[in-house]
Amino acid sequence: MMEMESSKTMSGGMTLQNNNGMQGVAVRLSKVTRSFGDVRALSDLDLEASPGEFVVMLGPSGCGKTTALRALAGLEQIDSGAVYIGGKDVTRLPASKRSIGMVFQSYSLFPNMTASANVEFGLKVRGVSGAERRRRAYEMLEMVGLSEQANRYPHQMSGGQQQRVALARALAIKPEVLLLDEPLSALDAKVRANLREQIKQLQREVGITTFFVTHDQEEALSLADRIAVMSNGNLEQFDTPTQVYSSPLTDFVANFVGTVNVFIGTVLDDQIAVVPNVGNFPYVRGSGTPGFGSEAEILVRPEAITVRGDHDGDYLVSDVTFLGSNVRTRVEKGGVTFTVVQGSADVDIVTPGSRVSLDAKGTAILVRPKR
Amino acid sequence: MASIIGAPAKSSGVEGGSNVLRIGKIFRVVVLGVVGLYFIVPVISSARFSFTGSSKGISLSAYSKLFSDPQFWTTLFLSVKIGIGTVILSLVVIIPTTVWVHWKAPKIRRVMEALSLLPLVIPSVVITLGVITSFGSLPNIIMGTPVILALEYVVLALPYTYRTLDSAVQALDIKTLVEAGQSLGASLRKILWWVLLPNLRSGVLGVVVLAFAFCLGEFAVASLLSFTTFAVYLVQIGQTQASEAIAFSLIALVFTWIPLSIVTVVFSRRAGKRYRRGGGVLVASQSITELTELAE
Numbered sequence: 001m002m003e004m005e006s007s008k009t010m011s012g013g014m015t016l017q018n019n020n021g022m023q024g025v026a027v028r029l030s031k032v033t034r035s036f037g038d039v040r041a042l043s044d045l046d047l048e049a050s051p052g053e054f055v056v057m058l059g060p061s062g063c064g065k066t067t068a069l070r071a072l073a074g075l076e077q078i079d080s081g082a083v084y085i086g087g088k089d090v091t092r093l094p095a096s097k098r099s100i101g102m103v104f105q106s107y108s109l110f111p112n113m114t115a116s117a118n119v120e121f122g123l124k125v126r127g128v129s130g131a132e133r134r135r136r137a138y139e140m141l142e143m144v145g146l147s148e149q150a151n152r153y154p155h156q157m158s159g160g161q162q163q164r165v166a167l168a169r170a171l172a173i174k175p176e177v178l179l180l181d182e183p184l185s186a187l188d189a190k191v192r193a194n195l196r197e198q199i200k201q202l203q204r205e206v207g208i209t210t211f212f213v214t215h216d217q218e219e220a221l222s223l224a225d226r227i228a229v230m231s232n233g234n235l236e237q238f239d240t241p242t243q244v245y246s247s248p249l250t251d252f253v254a255n256f257v258g259t260v261n262v263f264i265g266t267v268l269d270d271q272i273a274v275v276p277n278v279g280n281f282p283y284v285r286g287s288g289t290p291g292f293g294s295e296a297e298i299l300v301r302p303e304a305i306t307v308r309g310d311h312d313g314d315y316l317v318s319d320v321t322f323l324g325s326n327v328r329t330r331v332e333k334g335g336v337t338f339t340v341v342q343g344s345a346d347v348d349i350v351t352p353g354s355r356v357s358l359d360a361k362g363t364a365i366l367v368r369p370k371r
Numbered sequence: 372m373a374s375i376i377g378a379p380a381k382s383s384g385v386e387g388g389s390n391v392l393r394i395g396k397i398f399r400v401v402v403l404g405v406v407g408l409y410f411i412v413p414v415i416s417s418a419r420f421s422f423t424g425s426s427k428g429i430s431l432s433a434y435s436k437l438f439s440d441p442q443f444w445t446t447l448f449l450s451v452k453i454g455i456g457t458v459i460l461s462l463v464v465i466i467p468t469t470v471w472v473h474w475k476a477p478k479i480r481r482v483m484e485a486l487s488l489l490p491l492v493i494p495s496v497v498i499t500l501g502v503i504t505s506f507g508s509l510p511n512i513i514m515g516t517p518v519i520l521a522l523e524y525v526v527l528a529l530p531y532t533y534r535t536l537d538s539a540v541q542a543l544d545i546k547t548l549v550e551a552g553q554s555l556g557a558s559l560r561k562i563l564w565w566v567l568l569p570n571l572r573s574g575v576l577g578v579v580v581l582a583f584a585f586c587l588g589e590f591a592v593a594s595l596l597s598f599t600t601f602a603v604y605l606v607q608i609g610q611t612q613a614s615e616a617i618a619f620s621l622i623a624l625v626f627t628w629i630p631l632s633i634v635t636v637v638f639s640r641r642a643g644k645r646y647r648r649g650g651g652v653l654v655a656s657q658s659i660t661e662l663t664e665l666a667e
Contacts, residue, residue: 075550095553102554108547112569121565122555166551173555 024052024209025086025176027072032081034067034233041067043233045081049226052207054200056224058214060256064233065213066181072211073179074098086176098177101170101208105182107162109154115141115165116150122173140168143202160191167199171206178203178210184219196223217257221245229253246301246365247284254299254366261305261338264370265298267291273298273367277314278305279360283367290369297368302341304362307331309350313357317350331356414624421618433618442604443619447626449517450601454586456521461532461582462575464525469536470567473545480537487533490526498523499595520598524586531581539574543567580631587627601626 027049034042041064049055057065070076072083074095082091090098101122109118119137128136141147144164154162163183170178180199184192200223203210214220220227221241229236229244229252237249248254265275267290272280275298283289283298290296307317307329315331315338322344329340329350340358350356422429437443472483490498502523545567552562568575593600599607601623609616 073550073554075553095550096556096558100554102551104547104551106544106547108544108551110548110551110566110570111543112566121552121557124565125555125557125561169555179554 024207026051026084027086027177027209027211028082028084029068029072030082030084032068032071032083033079034064034071034076035079040233042071042078045233045235047228047235047238049209049211052209054203054210054212054223054225055228056212056214056220056226057228057230058217058220058257059230059236060215063230065215065228065230067233068230069179069181069211069213072177073100073102099173099175100177100179101173101175102179103163103166103170103181103183105185107154107159107166107186109162109165109169111154114151114153115146115157115161115168118154118165119169119172121169126173136172137168140172141165143171144168144198158191159187160195163187163195164198167202171202171208175208178206178208180210180212182213182215185214185216192219199223221257227257229257231256246363248299248365249286251366251368259302259339259341260365261300261302262336263298263300263338265296267294267296267367273364275300275360278358281360281362281364283364286366288369289367295370297370298364299366299368300360300364301362302328302339304360304364305338305340306342306359306361307340307350308357308359309354310357311355313355315356315358317352317354317356319352320350329356331358414621417617418621421614421621423614433612433614434622436612436615437608437618437622442599446599446601446604449598450587453517453521453524453600454583456518457524457528457586458579458582460521460525461528461578465529465533465536465578466563466568466571466575469533469540470545470563473540474549484534484537487529487537489529491530495527495591496595498527499592503596517598520593520596520600521586523592523596524582524589527589527592528582528585531585532578535577535581536571536574539571539577543570576634579634583631584627587623 029045029047032042032045033040043064045064045068047055047068057068059065067076071078072085074083074090074093074097078091082089084090085098085100109115110121113121116134116137119140120133123133123136138147138150141150144167146161146164146168149157149161149165154165157165166183167180183199184195187195196219199212212220212223221244224241226238227241227244228238231252237244237253239247239249244253244257248257254260263275263278265273265278265281268274268280269292270285271282273283273296274280281298281300281304307315315333317329318332318337319330321328321330323341325344326341327344329342331338331340338358421433422431468483472480502519506519548566548570549559549562552566553559557565588602589600590602590606593603594606605616605619605623608619
C-alpha cells in the first residue's frame with residue numbers, strides 16, 4: 001500500500017486536503033425531490049456531509065438511497081431542490097462536469113481495456129499526457145494492491161479485483177467526492193469483508209468526502225462516520241453509528257438497524273422504564289414517550305439483557321447459537337420471541353427447552369406508546 | 372452408516388454417459404456432413420459446369436468473356452459503391468439508435484424490434500413503389516441516382532442488421548458503461564468511440580457483412596428502379612448464356628467473400644492482438660465463426 005502521509009490539513013474551513021492532492025469538500029443535498037410516476041423516490045431530502053466525511057446511506061430496497069446518490073452524481077435529474085459540492089451549486093451540471101468518482105454495484109470496468117487503461121481513462125479524457133497517465137495509473141493500482149495485474153483485462157480478474165480497479169479508476173481523476181453504489185453486494189462474504197476494510201482505510205488515507213450506499217446494516221455500522229437511514233424517500237435519522245444503534249429516533253430505525261426486543265412495561269419516571277420480572281431500563285425521553293405510569297413498549301437491544309437459568313423462569317429457551325466470542329439465545333414468552341446476545345464467557349449454560357429468567361443489563365433504545 | 376460423500380460414481384453411469392457422448396459426437400458429424408454437402412455440392416457442380424459448359428473439355432472461355440465485358444465491371448463497381456454506402460448509412464443510423472434504446476428507453480426495445488422486421492412483412496415491390504411515389508419529387512442528386520437505392524437498402528436490410536447489433540448491445544451493460552464513462556468526465560461521443568464501439572465489434576462486423584452481402588445479391592428493387600446492378604446483370608446474362616451466368620454467380624460469390632474476409636481479418640487481428648497482450652484466449656476464431664454464421 002502506498003504511503004499517503006495523510007496530514008489532512010483543513011483549508012478554508014470547507015475543504016480537507018492531503019498530500020495525495022485529493023480534497024475533501026462539503027457536500028449538501030437541499031430539499032431534493034424526485035418522483036417516478038406516482039412513486040416519490042426522494043421527498044425533500046436534506047443531507048449534508050462535512051469535508052472528508054464517510055457517509056453511509058442505509059435503507060431497504062426502494063427507499064431512495066441509490067436515487068439520492070445518483071442525484072448527487074448527476075446521473076439522475078431531480079424535480080426540485082439543489083445539490084452543492086464544495087459550496088458550489090451543481091444541480092444543473094451534467095455528470096461529466098461534476099468532480100465525482102463513482103464505483104457501481106455491477107462491475108463497470110470497460111471490457112475492452114486493461115486494468116491500467118481503465119484507470120487511465122478519466123485522465124485520457126482530461127488530456128493528460130501518456131507518460132503521466134501511466135505513472136498515475138500505476139500509483140493508483142499500487143494503492144489498491146493490484147499493480148501486478150495492470151495488464152489484465154476485466155474478464156481475467158475476480159469480482160473483488162475488478163471493484164478495486166474500479167475504485168482506483170474513480171480516485172485517479174482526483175475527484176472531490178467519491179460515490180460508491182453498493183460496491184460490495186456482488187461479492188462473496190470473505191472478499192466483501194476484506195474489501196470493506198480496504199475501502200475504509202483508503203478513504204481515511206485519501207481524506208475524500210465519501211458517500212456509500214448499502215442495505216447491509218453491518219457494513220454501514222462498520223464503515224460510516226455518519227449513517228443516513230432512509231425509508232420511503234425520507235431521511236429517518238442522520239447520525240453516528242453509535243447513536244443510530246443505541247438511540248434510534250424512529251421506530252423504523254430501531255427495527256431496521258440491528259435486532260430489537262419489544263417488551264411491554266411501564267414508564268416509571270423520566271429516566272427509567274420497568275419491565276416486570278426483567279428489571280429497570282434507563283432511557284432517553286423523546287417527544288413520543290408516554291407519560292409517567294403509562295403502559296409502554298420498551299425496545300431493548302439483545303446485548304442489554306442477560307439470561308439466567310431458572311426452573312421457575314417466565315421464558316422458554318427455543319434456540320442457542322454459539323457464535324464464537326458470543327452466544328445468541330432465543331427465548332419465548334406468550335408466543336413472542338426475544339433475542340439475547342452475551343459474551344461466551346458470561347453466559348449461563350442453558351439448553352433449548354429449559355426455562356430461564358431475563359435480567360436488565362443495559363439501556364432501552366426507545367420507549368413508545370403501546371400499540 | 373458409512374458416508375457416501377466423495378464416493379466414486381458408479382461405473383455403469385460413467386459408461387452410460389460416455390455412450391451418450393459418443394453417439395452425440397457421431398450425430399454432430401453426420402448432421403454437419405449432410406449440411407456441408409447440401410451447401411458445397413451445388414457450388415462444385417456449378418464450378419464444373421462453368422468450366423465445361425456444353426462441351427466435353429475444360430475451358431475458361433466463360434470467365435474470359437465476362438472479364439472482358441466492360442458492363443461486368445461497371446455493374447460490379449456500382450454494386451460495391453451502393454454496398455459501401457448502405458453499410459455506412461446502416462452503421463450511422465443503427466448504432467446510435469440501438470445504444471439509445473438500450474440506455475434510455477429499454478421499454479420500447481420490443482417495439483423497435485417489431486419495426487425492424489417490417490421489411491420482411493411488406494413486399495419489397497410495395498416499398499419500392501412507395502419510394503417512387505413518395506420521393507419522386509426529390510432532387511436528382513438522390514432520386515434517379517444510386518443514393519436512393521442505398522437509402523432503400525438500409526431499410527430493407529434492417530431485419531438483419533438491426534437485430535444483429537441489438538443482440539450485441541444486449542450483451543453489454545450499456546447503462547453502467549455509459550454512466551461510468553460520464554462519471555469519469557467523458558462526453559457521449561468519447562464513450563461511444565472509446566468504450567462502446569470496441570465492445571460492439573462483433574455486432575458491427577455483423578452489420579457490415581450482412582448489409583454488404585444484401586446489396587450485392589439484391590435484384591428486385593434494383594430492377595424496379597431501373598438500375599443495372601451486379602445482380603440485375605447476372606439475371607440478364609443468365610437469360611441467354613448459361614455457362615457465363617454460372618461463372619458470374621461464382622465470381623459474385625468470390626467478390627462477396629473477399630471484402631468480408633478482409634473485414635474479418637482486420638477485426639480479428641485487432642481483437643487477437645488485444646487478447647494476446649492480456650494473455651487471454653484469442654477471440655479471432657470466434658469472430659470468424661460469427662462471420663461464417665452470419666454469412667450463411
